Amino acid sequence: MDKASGAGFESNVGYASGFFQIKIKLPNKDFSGVVVAFYLISDPDGKGGNHDELDFEFLGSNGPPFTLQTNVFADDEGGREQRFHLWFDPTSDFHTYGIVWNQHQVVFYVEKTPIRVFKNNTKIGVSYPSQQLVIQGSIWNGETWASGGRKIDWSQAPFVASFVGFGVTGCQFQSSASKDQCYISSPKLWWNGDKYLGLDPAQRKALQDARTKYLYDDYCSKHADIHQECQINKNTSYGIGE
Numbered sequence: 001m002d003k004a005s006g007a008g009f010e011s012n013v014g015y016a017s018g019f020f021q022i023k024i025k026l027p028n029k030d031f032s033g034v035v036v037a038f039y040l041i042s043d044p045d046g047k048g049g050n051h052d053e054l055d056f057e058f059l060g061s062n063g064p065p066f067t068l069q070t071n072v073f074a075d076d077e078g079g080r081e082q083r084f085h086l087w088f089d090p091t092s093d094f095h096t097y098g099i100v101w102n103q104h105q106v107v108f109y110v111e112k113t114p115i116r117v118f119k120n121n122t123k124i125g126v127s128y129p130s131q132q133l134v135i136q137g138s139i140w141n142g143e144t145w146a147s148g149g150r151k152i153d154w155s156q157a158p159f160v161a162s163f164v165g166f167g168v169t170g171c172q173f174q175s176s177a178s179k180d181q182c183y184i185s186s187p188k189l190w191w192n193g194d195k196y197l198g199l200d201p202a203q204r205k206a207l208q209d210a211r212t213k214y215l216y217d218d219y220c221s222k223h224a225d226i227h228q229e230c231q232i233n234k235n236t237s238y239g240i241g242e
Helices: 176-182 201-214 228-233
Strands: 007-010 015-025 034-041 053-059 067-073 082-085 095-101 105-110 113-119 134-141 162-172 215-218
Touching (some): 015 176, 034 095, 067 105, 162 176
Antiparallel strands (some): 015 162, 053 067, 082 215, 105 113
Protein backbone atom coordinates (compact mmCIF):
# COMPACT_ATOMS: atom_id res chain seq x y z
CA MET A 1 0.00 0.00 0.00
CA ASP A 2 1.13 3.52 -0.78
CA LYS A 3 -0.58 6.89 -0.67
CA ALA A 4 -2.27 6.22 -4.01
CA SER A 5 -3.94 2.92 -3.24
CA GLY A 6 -4.15 -0.25 -1.23
CA ALA A 7 -4.04 -3.77 -2.62
CA GLY A 8 -5.86 -7.08 -2.38
CA PHE A 9 -6.80 -10.41 -3.89
CA GLU A 10 -9.92 -12.55 -4.20
CA SER A 11 -10.71 -16.19 -4.86
CA ASN A 12 -12.21 -17.09 -8.22
CA VAL A 13 -14.97 -19.18 -6.64
CA GLY A 14 -17.24 -19.02 -3.63
CA TYR A 15 -17.69 -21.59 -0.88
CA ALA A 16 -20.50 -22.87 1.35
CA SER A 17 -18.30 -24.51 4.02
CA GLY A 18 -14.70 -25.48 4.57
CA PHE A 19 -11.30 -24.91 6.16
CA PHE A 20 -9.44 -21.78 5.05
CA GLN A 21 -5.83 -21.18 6.07
CA ILE A 22 -2.98 -18.86 5.12
CA LYS A 23 0.40 -17.67 6.34
CA ILE A 24 0.79 -13.90 6.74
CA LYS A 25 3.72 -11.60 7.49
CA LEU A 26 2.86 -8.02 8.40
CA PRO A 27 4.87 -4.92 7.43
CA ASN A 28 8.13 -4.83 9.40
CA LYS A 29 8.06 -1.09 10.13
CA ASP A 30 5.80 1.50 11.74
CA PHE A 31 2.50 0.69 10.04
CA SER A 32 0.18 2.54 12.41
CA GLY A 33 -3.15 3.23 10.71
CA VAL A 34 -2.70 0.39 8.21
CA VAL A 35 -5.05 -2.61 8.24
CA VAL A 36 -4.09 -6.02 6.87
CA ALA A 37 -7.03 -8.40 6.48
CA PHE A 38 -7.85 -11.98 5.55
CA TYR A 39 -11.55 -12.78 5.43
CA LEU A 40 -14.51 -14.55 3.88
CA ILE A 41 -17.33 -12.38 2.56
CA SER A 42 -20.60 -12.79 0.68
CA ASP A 43 -20.59 -9.27 -0.79
CA PRO A 44 -17.14 -8.85 -2.36
CA ASP A 45 -18.22 -5.96 -4.57
CA GLY A 46 -19.78 -3.93 -1.76
CA LYS A 47 -23.20 -3.78 -3.38
CA GLY A 48 -24.98 -3.96 -0.04
CA GLY A 49 -27.66 -6.28 1.24
CA ASN A 50 -27.70 -8.75 4.10
CA HIS A 51 -24.14 -9.94 3.84
CA ASP A 52 -22.15 -12.52 5.82
CA GLU A 53 -18.47 -12.08 6.71
CA LEU A 54 -15.73 -13.73 8.81
CA ASP A 55 -12.73 -11.49 9.50
CA PHE A 56 -9.13 -11.53 10.60
CA GLU A 57 -7.98 -7.89 10.77
CA PHE A 58 -4.48 -6.90 11.88
CA LEU A 59 -4.42 -3.35 13.19
CA GLY A 60 -1.26 -1.42 12.45
CA SER A 61 1.16 -0.30 15.15
CA ASN A 62 4.72 0.80 15.77
CA GLY A 63 5.88 -2.31 17.62
CA PRO A 64 4.24 -4.46 20.28
CA PRO A 65 1.66 -5.13 21.40
CA PHE A 66 0.33 -6.31 18.04
CA THR A 67 -3.46 -6.37 17.76
CA LEU A 68 -5.59 -8.93 15.93
CA GLN A 69 -9.29 -8.16 15.58
CA THR A 70 -11.84 -10.80 14.61
CA ASN A 71 -15.41 -10.10 13.60
CA VAL A 72 -18.48 -12.03 12.46
CA PHE A 73 -21.26 -10.66 10.26
CA ALA A 74 -24.40 -12.71 9.70
CA ASP A 75 -27.40 -11.41 7.77
CA ASP A 76 -25.71 -7.98 7.83
CA GLU A 77 -25.50 -7.93 11.63
CA GLY A 78 -21.94 -7.26 12.73
CA GLY A 79 -20.59 -5.40 15.71
CA ARG A 80 -19.05 -8.61 17.06
CA GLU A 81 -15.46 -7.40 17.32
CA GLN A 82 -13.04 -9.22 19.61
CA ARG A 83 -9.46 -7.96 19.94
CA PHE A 84 -6.43 -9.98 20.98
CA HIS A 85 -2.82 -9.12 21.64
CA LEU A 86 -0.72 -11.59 19.67
CA TRP A 87 1.84 -13.56 21.69
CA PHE A 88 4.49 -13.31 18.95
CA ASP A 89 5.87 -10.73 16.55
CA PRO A 90 3.79 -11.04 13.33
CA THR A 91 6.14 -8.68 11.46
CA SER A 92 9.32 -10.73 11.80
CA ASP A 93 8.13 -13.99 10.22
CA PHE A 94 5.13 -15.77 8.70
CA HIS A 95 2.43 -17.11 11.02
CA THR A 96 -0.59 -19.28 10.27
CA TYR A 97 -4.21 -18.15 10.57
CA GLY A 98 -7.23 -20.30 9.78
CA ILE A 99 -11.01 -20.55 9.87
CA VAL A 100 -13.18 -23.65 10.07
CA TRP A 101 -16.73 -22.95 8.92
CA ASN A 102 -19.50 -25.53 8.96
CA GLN A 103 -23.16 -25.50 9.93
CA HIS A 104 -22.33 -26.08 13.61
CA GLN A 105 -19.64 -23.51 14.34
CA VAL A 106 -17.04 -21.07 13.09
CA VAL A 107 -13.62 -21.47 14.70
CA PHE A 108 -10.79 -18.94 14.35
CA TYR A 109 -7.28 -20.37 14.76
CA VAL A 110 -3.91 -18.70 15.27
CA GLU A 111 -1.00 -21.14 14.87
CA LYS A 112 -3.42 -24.07 15.40
CA THR A 113 -4.67 -22.54 18.67
CA PRO A 114 -8.42 -21.82 18.69
CA ILE A 115 -8.97 -18.25 19.85
CA ARG A 116 -12.66 -17.79 19.07
CA VAL A 117 -15.74 -19.91 18.43
CA PHE A 118 -19.04 -18.64 17.03
CA LYS A 119 -21.71 -21.32 17.39
CA ASN A 120 -24.76 -21.79 15.20
CA ASN A 121 -27.54 -20.54 17.48
CA THR A 122 -30.20 -19.95 14.86
CA LYS A 123 -32.60 -21.94 17.05
CA ILE A 124 -32.76 -18.96 19.41
CA GLY A 125 -32.84 -16.36 16.65
CA VAL A 126 -29.13 -15.59 16.23
CA SER A 127 -28.19 -15.17 12.57
CA TYR A 128 -25.44 -17.46 11.29
CA PRO A 129 -23.24 -17.17 8.15
CA SER A 130 -24.86 -19.35 5.48
CA GLN A 131 -24.37 -17.54 2.18
CA GLN A 132 -21.79 -18.12 -0.51
CA LEU A 133 -18.49 -16.68 0.72
CA VAL A 134 -15.46 -15.73 -1.34
CA ILE A 135 -11.97 -15.36 0.10
CA GLN A 136 -10.27 -11.99 0.18
CA GLY A 137 -7.00 -10.56 1.46
CA SER A 138 -6.16 -6.88 1.56
CA ILE A 139 -4.02 -4.05 2.91
CA TRP A 140 -5.66 -0.64 3.22
CA ASN A 141 -5.87 2.71 5.00
CA GLY A 142 -7.73 2.35 8.30
CA GLU A 143 -6.24 5.28 10.17
CA THR A 144 -9.66 6.69 11.11
CA TRP A 145 -10.26 3.80 13.52
CA ALA A 146 -7.60 1.09 13.52
CA SER A 147 -4.74 2.50 15.61
CA GLY A 148 -6.21 4.63 18.33
CA GLY A 149 -6.13 7.81 16.27
CA ARG A 150 -2.50 7.46 15.14
CA LYS A 151 -2.01 8.64 11.57
CA ILE A 152 -0.13 6.79 8.85
CA ASP A 153 3.48 7.87 8.47
CA TRP A 154 3.65 8.00 4.70
CA SER A 155 7.43 8.34 4.80
CA GLN A 156 7.36 4.61 5.67
CA ALA A 157 5.51 3.71 2.43
CA PRO A 158 5.19 1.41 0.65
CA PHE A 159 3.67 -0.94 3.21
CA VAL A 160 3.98 -4.60 2.22
CA ALA A 161 2.01 -7.50 3.68
CA SER A 162 2.97 -10.95 2.44
CA PHE A 163 0.56 -13.89 2.06
CA VAL A 164 1.87 -17.42 1.37
CA GLY A 165 0.89 -21.04 1.99
CA PHE A 166 -2.66 -20.47 0.81
CA GLY A 167 -4.61 -23.60 1.77
CA VAL A 168 -8.31 -24.10 1.07
CA THR A 169 -10.20 -27.31 1.64
CA GLY A 170 -13.69 -26.11 0.89
CA CYS A 171 -16.96 -27.08 -0.72
CA GLN A 172 -17.58 -24.83 -3.69
CA PHE A 173 -20.95 -23.13 -3.79
CA GLN A 174 -22.92 -24.24 -6.85
CA SER A 175 -26.42 -22.91 -6.17
CA SER A 176 -28.71 -22.10 -3.28
CA ALA A 177 -30.78 -25.16 -4.11
CA SER A 178 -27.81 -27.54 -3.79
CA LYS A 179 -25.76 -25.94 -1.02
CA ASP A 180 -26.98 -28.52 1.53
CA GLN A 181 -24.58 -30.92 -0.20
CA CYS A 182 -21.79 -28.83 1.38
CA TYR A 183 -23.09 -29.62 4.89
CA ILE A 184 -22.88 -33.42 4.80
CA SER A 185 -20.22 -35.35 6.67
CA SER A 186 -17.88 -37.37 4.46
CA PRO A 187 -14.13 -38.03 4.12
CA LYS A 188 -14.02 -35.35 1.43
CA LEU A 189 -15.92 -32.84 3.59
CA TRP A 190 -14.07 -33.73 6.78
CA TRP A 191 -14.74 -30.36 8.47
CA ASN A 192 -18.42 -31.37 8.73
CA GLY A 193 -17.61 -34.51 10.73
CA ASP A 194 -18.29 -35.21 14.39
CA LYS A 195 -14.79 -34.03 15.34
CA TYR A 196 -15.73 -30.51 14.23
CA LEU A 197 -19.16 -30.23 15.85
CA GLY A 198 -17.40 -28.72 18.87
CA LEU A 199 -14.01 -28.54 20.54
CA ASP A 200 -12.39 -31.47 22.31
CA PRO A 201 -11.14 -31.03 25.92
CA ALA A 202 -7.60 -30.08 24.87
CA GLN A 203 -8.91 -27.48 22.42
CA ARG A 204 -11.28 -26.07 25.05
CA LYS A 205 -8.37 -25.65 27.42
CA ALA A 206 -6.27 -23.98 24.70
CA LEU A 207 -9.16 -21.67 23.85
CA GLN A 208 -9.74 -20.70 27.46
CA ASP A 209 -6.02 -20.05 28.01
CA ALA A 210 -5.73 -17.91 24.89
CA ARG A 211 -8.78 -15.85 25.78
CA THR A 212 -7.71 -15.40 29.38
CA LYS A 213 -4.23 -14.26 28.45
CA TYR A 214 -4.70 -12.34 25.20
CA LEU A 215 -8.32 -11.21 24.71
CA TYR A 216 -8.62 -7.59 25.85
CA ASP A 217 -11.71 -6.21 24.08
CA ASP A 218 -14.92 -8.20 23.66
CA TYR A 219 -18.21 -6.99 22.20
CA CYS A 220 -20.11 -9.14 24.68
CA SER A 221 -18.78 -7.04 27.54
CA LYS A 222 -20.25 -3.93 25.91
CA HIS A 223 -23.33 -4.97 23.97
CA ALA A 224 -24.63 -8.18 25.54
CA ASP A 225 -28.11 -6.68 25.53
CA ILE A 226 -28.30 -6.63 21.72
CA HIS A 227 -26.49 -9.89 20.92
CA GLN A 228 -28.37 -12.96 22.13
CA GLU A 229 -25.33 -15.24 21.85
CA CYS A 230 -23.68 -13.19 24.61
CA GLN A 231 -26.35 -14.34 27.04
CA ILE A 232 -25.32 -17.94 26.35
CA ASN A 233 -21.65 -17.05 26.63
CA LYS A 234 -22.17 -15.74 30.17
CA ASN A 235 -22.77 -19.32 31.23
CA THR A 236 -19.33 -20.49 30.11
CA SER A 237 -15.81 -19.58 31.14
CA TYR A 238 -14.50 -19.60 27.59
CA GLY A 239 -17.21 -17.72 25.75
CA ILE A 240 -18.09 -20.15 22.98
CA GLY A 241 -21.82 -20.29 23.48
CA GLU A 242 -22.27 -23.99 24.13
